[in-house]
Amino acid sequence: MTTFVDRVELHVAAGNGGHGCASVHREKFKPLGGPDGGNGGRGGDVILVVDQSVTTLLDYHHSPHRKAGNGAPGAGDNRSGKDGQDLILPVPDGTVVLDKQGNVLADLVGQGTTFIAGQGGRGGLGNAALASARRKAPGFALLGEPGEFRDIVMELKTVADVALVGYPSAGKSSLISVLSAAKPKIADYPFTTLVPNLGVVTAGSTVYTIADVPGLIPGASQGKGLGLEFLRHVERCSVLVHVLDTATLESDRDPVSDLDVIEAELRQYGGLDDRPRIVVLNKIDIPDGQDLADMIRPDLEARGYQVFEVSAVARTGLKELSFALAGIIGAARAAKPKEEATRIVIRPKAVDDAGFTVTLGDDGLYRVRGEKPERWVKQTDFNNDEAVGYLADRLNRLGVEDALLKAGARSGDGVAIGSEENAVVFDWEPSMAAGAEMLGRRGEDHRLDAPRPAAVRRRDRDAERDEADTEFEKFKPF
Template identity: 45%
Template sequence: MFLDEKSIEVRSGKGGDGICSFHREKFVPLGGPDGGDGGRGGHVILQVNEQYSTLLDMGNARLYKARPGQAGGAKRCTGKSAEDLIVDVPKGTIVKDAEGRILADLTEDGQRWIAARGGKGGMGNQHFATPANQAPRKCTPGEAGEKRELFLELKLMADVGLVGFPNAGKSSLVNKISSGRPKVGDYPFTTLEPVLGIVQMNGHSFVVADIPGLLEGASEGKGLGHQFLKHIERTHTLLFVIDGYADNAYEQFSVLKGELAAFHPKLAKKPYVIALNKSDLGIDNAIKEFAGYKEHVIVTSAVTGEGCKELQQALDAAVPHVQKKKVGWESKKVVEAKTMKAADKTKAKAARKEAAKPAKSAAKTTAKKAPAKKK
């Protein structure tokens, strides 16, 4: 389980001002007060959007500001209230204030929470008339909106776990294909704890976890092996990052598969993709060694970007929640097909009725021509 975080500022709309106005028309030169009230300012509302899977789906905006309400009008007209500003968030978002107190836990599809309430509209002078003061000139301004600093937190399950030996280029690859920014250096054990990257593809996203480099013997606990392997256990798809420039490229893959199987047999059966990394250095021998794994292998370079797009697409196809979304799109097509089928049935029914009309009219004509029976 990992955390995705985002800080935002929300500002609700100011209430519209009440106005000072008096009724005036022909033959009524001294009418009473008729100043209307101001409209309510817009709320800022956080709403769960089932299509969002990470906070990155919200975009880069940090300030969310609702519009103010309109001022009141003459003839006791109330100003129009502003529309609420709806801010979509992914399911499971926890909202905290600046002190870290939990304000809301948004766990249901379509669930709403008012993050900042719009200011109330001011009062027009119609409310201040008294027997002693029948022409008041007093009115009140609209209330100010709320302004809050909020922290959004989302617990993420990583969809893809990167597996590889230290210095295989995993962190550089995560930098290239996702929004993750792990520490990168030309020495082993640069990544000391799991780092998340979020890959955006075709209107959806999935989460990649850069697991610290494994050592041979990790299944026995060597080099914090158990701790790292537990992170991998929670992912659905594995991405083996192999140093293709090294002499033992295929051996790396064999050892990694063996360590996973030794820790838990299910790990070795997970769907996987192999990234033969460092193609910019020349890895022809490694490519030949992996000829038998052609459908799983993507040749990549975190330096030049070679194969990174293809790698994103391969992972996109392997991640289950993306497949579910595609099923969702297919279900829409099924609904459309059913609708078309129903329409075709209606047309066919109408055609049958139309075809039956001449037969009925012919029967009536025959009945008319038939001689009447003599009494």
Template identity: 60%
Template sequence: MAIPSFVDAATLTVAGGNGGHGCASIHREKFKPLGGPDGGNGGNGGSVILRVEPGLTTLVEYHRQSQRRAQNGQPGKGDHANGANGDDVVLAVPDGTVVRDADTGETLADLVGAEAEVVVAAGGRGGLGNAALASSTRKAPGFALLGEEGEARRVTLELKVLADVGLVGFPSAGKSSLIAAISRARPKIADYPFTTLVPNLGVVVAGDVTFTVADVPGLIEGASEGRGLGHDFLRHIERCLAIVHVIDCATYEPGRDPLTDLDIIEAELAAHGGLEDRPRMVALNKVDVTDAAELADIVRPELEARGLPTFLVSTKTGEGLRALTFAMADEVARRRAEAPKPEPARIVIRPAPVAGGPEFTIRKQGDGEGGFVWRVRGDKPERWVRQTDFNNGEAVGYLADRFARLGIEDALLAEGARAGDAVAIGEGEHPVVFDFAPQVEIGAELLSRRGEDQRLFDERESVKRRRKLDAEYHAAKEAERLTRMASEGYSADKGASEEGEDD
């Protein structure tokens, strides 16, 4: 199956890079094997960013490749070497792209204007190394924090063409011929319905006003419900400042007339919604045909009585095109003048609102027969769990200290939790489950306080051996001295008495 060259909707699976793990390292050098912690931090993962590229007009690139992932952050190393941050992935999208969450339908961004961008998948933060975790009470941490996983989600991209005037009408009404006659656009033109399969854009200059015109593929009755091609392209006129009905006055299809065609198209626009405030104009096309010119003269008073500016045009002879283009230019200029002036682009940092309540919630799940569990939820505790290496007892002890400082232990006791109860902390269906042990340290069995390395305070074995050898050496020297004195007829007591007589 051939991939179309124009794609105005795509579903994209994106994932930010994972953060690098922190490093647990002890500085070592000659005669100083325990020089303190020197593990570096892990690098942050890269993010996936959507950015407007003014020259781009299609989303076909994401139709071909629908999965994008940013680079992971590098782990930290010893000697205070931090890991490198992962590179961001910047995806170019056309101007006018609407970004929505594919699962919830929430609108994430409406990208309008050059360089407009949005982060759709943030990278994970890197974990801290043991050098960053050291403190006055934890002088040599034997652990480091793990990097967080990057954000992953599915997003839908919808392109809404940015045009000032939208041409709507039945198939073969002459919309493509009209846009070709008033601009340099060269869309495909043929004498069969649904010739136009993609929206065409043309730039029109009328006096001092330059504006763009969009040729929307033909609409039929029921287009808002999915019939024909109109359902896929109705959104392309949502950004238009004005709408021009192109009506075929030379059609030979039974049951067709200009007023009926207009009513059907207006019903479809109303069903689509959001277009009630757009000014309308009517272009009665193909008046170069005798019967069509007579019909246009008959219906023109009725259309003007409805308050619709009406123009008799012929894309073949050029009749009425100048008046139509200048009328469109006047309407576009008026709408632009009424629109509020755009503010200069600036970076606005909006931190997430801080909730006034506690930073975690506790809920008892289950019943007495099948057992129960205390479920703890909150951004901080869940993030701390993801950062913890549960194969390291000291890291688990550090996590318990963080929970205690946050007040989770006291809150569990207040809720009625007892020692040995199951406590689940973490997001999703597979949280980490602990056995509640109040006032009991959970860390590794260390002789020193949790977080301290007893090796920094204990005497090393090499020092003990050297001191033992020194003591044996001095004892042997002392024994040799006493033996020599004894062989010379001296004793320690005699020597002491002689010294006393001399005094």
């Protein structure tokens, strides 16, 4: 059964915004109390958060579809809908988030680091928020914006100071088990280690982490064996430790050729040339192993490697190795630039940026793309003529009609707003953009401005007098 997963594809869906409410305030003797529809609630976000207690992406391997809560719709009496609940997804330290094309969206390192993987939709405005001096009684409300849906890929790159690399059964798991409190599986057959193991080592005042990467073989960088799957776990390390088997039973192998093969694979994988290397000659407790170590050590030192002879079984040479690693790691940490304070990068839009584009597609449709037009279309109830007219006014004020005219659009031409997969297509009529000709002065109720008939005024006056007499009777002295 799979217990460790370091790469998953996740399908996240943020919550939809709640619809706005179209409502009119109703009260005794006040039949036209004005609009009082509340706004819809915001949809919940999908948020990735680094949690040190999480070490694998296994949960997302079994449940790759995650959705946040939807916002509640607005209601009358100016009651806004409740915001949707955010969905918090804990991920391991060192998780890299990519899109389907392989572009890096976020590199999550450090406890509490967050990334919004899916943005919740905005709540629609109620007719109370849409009211203005010109539009006193809107008979419509805006729909909630759909939440963002995104397919992402998450890869785990182990955050460790030291990476142990080498052939299968070179003794990496045994070495990490005696240097730290880690308890990896240890056996005498190749590819015993199927997942990276992480241990913590204390050497004097320095505490560092060490990772045991599953065994590499020739062709690992092209996907042979387990190498390609786990080579990413050495990318964040400060030191590479080559663990060489000086007691191998395979006649076609020797420690020096093993080192050359692993170095070739690391070069082909790329990005690791600047990491310091240490060579560990393991299994010197075996007589032949010690003889071979004595024979090849001068050659390795001539290449510039710092060489340590150890025995994980007899526990010899471990103290010198751990303190040497601590010294290199301490120097690497001191050389790192101090983290600068968070800076806000402001990228102003160009002065000629209209916020949308109009292009003529191969299918003969004029396509309008832009954040505002596409969002406005999603928020429009096309079953309500008044809402459609309001959309036409907004597009006209943004300059869409002028841009269509400049692009050569004529009355009756097809116009699509949105992506090709989910566009709203209509036959364009220039007069619709202004909107006033289609619905008159939309959103206005002339009953609110017209003088009341005498009979209605007399009825209201009598009702107010009766109400005042009733209040007086309550407080009349005996």
